[in-house]
Each structure stands twice: as C-alpha cells, then as structure tokens.
Amino acid sequence: MTTTKSDALLPAQGIEAPRSGRIDPKYLRSGSSKSGSFEMAAWVFMRVSGAALVVLIFVHLTVNLLVGEGIHQIDFGFVAGKWANPVWQFWDLAMLWLAMLHGGNGMRTIINDYAEKDSTRMWLKSILYLSVIVIIVLGTMVIFTFEPCLLDSSGQLLESSPSFCQNV
C-alpha cells in the first residue's frame, strides 16, 4: 500500500474513551433521582438482612426442631419457656421484622415484574403493604403482651402453665 490513512480505516479513533469523568449528568446513577437512592437502599437491605436471617432462622429451626423432642415438644408451655428469656424475645422480634421486610420487599419486586397494568400493580402492592404492616404489628404485640401463667376462673393455675409459674 502506498498511503496509510489510519483515520479512514479505523473510524473509532478519535472518539473519547468512556469513563473519562466527563459524563453527562443524566447518565449518572447517583445523586439527583430520589427513587434511585431508595432502590439502592433496598438492594443493600436485601443483602444485609439476608445474611442476618441465615443465622436467625437456622438457630430458630435447630432449637425448635432438632434438639430435645423436636416437633413434639412444641406447645404453649414451650413458647412460654422461651419467651421468659429476653434473648429469645429479641431473637423472634429481629426475625419477625427482618423476614417480613425482606420478604415484603422481594414480593414488591416480583409484583413490579409481572403486573403490567398500573391499577393491578397498585392494588397488589397496597394489599402487600397492608399485610406486612398487620403481621409485623401483630407479631410484635404477641411477643410483648404474652402472659405465660394463666389462671382459670377459680384462680388456679391452668394445667398447661409452664412449671416456673408455681414459684410466682
């Protein structure tokens, strides 16, 4: 060849490298948009809560199903025995909140993916948010208003009461 006009052969030459720092703000992922930062927080939350839930749930299943008499040990007295200890109250509280918020946020993603009509999406998400709130409030109240030592009408301890009620 006689003349080498590389500019003509390689049209890509002369175009600025991407990520040069001079990016039009409308293509930036951070800053401006509010829903963007919410989605980012939700994304991080899914990962942080997921890691915590592995420990919370695996211990829950081990203590309730794999030690002692396993599934047969579970009754009112068993729950009373656990919730007499603030550690288990807090454990169940953390599990309740994290699992409901993690699962609720996951369900939100799935609704956004599959429900194409605006009104369907709005309805499904309203039902979802309402159920998440109801379950979290109910579960929290149950943990903290629980009364292990119940009396019958004549003032006697109920048979199902755990043994520590005798000493109260």
Added chain:
Amino acid sequence: MTQTKGTLYKGREGMWSWVGHRITGVGIFFFLLVHVLDTSLVRVSPEAYDAVIGAYKNPIMIVGEIGLVGAIVFHAFNGLRIILVDFWSQGTRYHRQMLWTVMGLWVITMIGFTVRHLMLFLDGWGGF
C-alpha cells in the same frame, strides 16, 4: 456467555437458580404470614394454640416441614451465593462453581435434617 442456538434468552444454571430463588422466596413469605397468625394463638388460649400447633405433628405436615426447610435452606445458601457474586471480587468468575457448592451443601444439609426430623417424629408419635 458461550454461544447457544437461537436468540431467545435461556440462561442456563443462572436462570434456573434465579427461578428457584424466586419461587422459594414467595413460598416462605406466605408460610410466614400463616406462621405469625398461628403463633398469635398463644394470646387466645393455651388450648387454641396447642390444638392448631398439633397439626404440625401429623405425618403429612412432617413431609410439608421437610419441604419448607428444603426451600429455606436453598434460598439461604443461594442468597449467600448472590451476595458473594455481588461483593466478592472473584464472585462473577466463580458463580457457577458456587452454584454447585450450594447444591452440594443443600443435599448434605437436607439428608441430615430429614433423618433427624423423621427420627424425632417417630420417637414421639402415638400412631393414627
């Protein structure tokens, strides 16, 4: 990705693990709704709680519990894999090996759980 026939996206292991993660997540969510409701019966009366929780000790429910724990264990291990893919610098390179690790750990965990759960169940079971 390596070249596959056609243009329809049919990711291989990656797609199936995503489908599995989604289905187990939804299943656990609905279980949890019911589970908090049945636990709340401790505020109604000990008899109400014991009657409903008694249902969990029935042989059919025992199979259901194994299924539930299977779903949780898969979702948990695969969730940890997703976290590693996102945050570990080598995560995307080893995502496929990590999926096989997840499946292997799942099988081992489930064999252990199933044997233990069935043994404890049979020990205390009064028959039909």
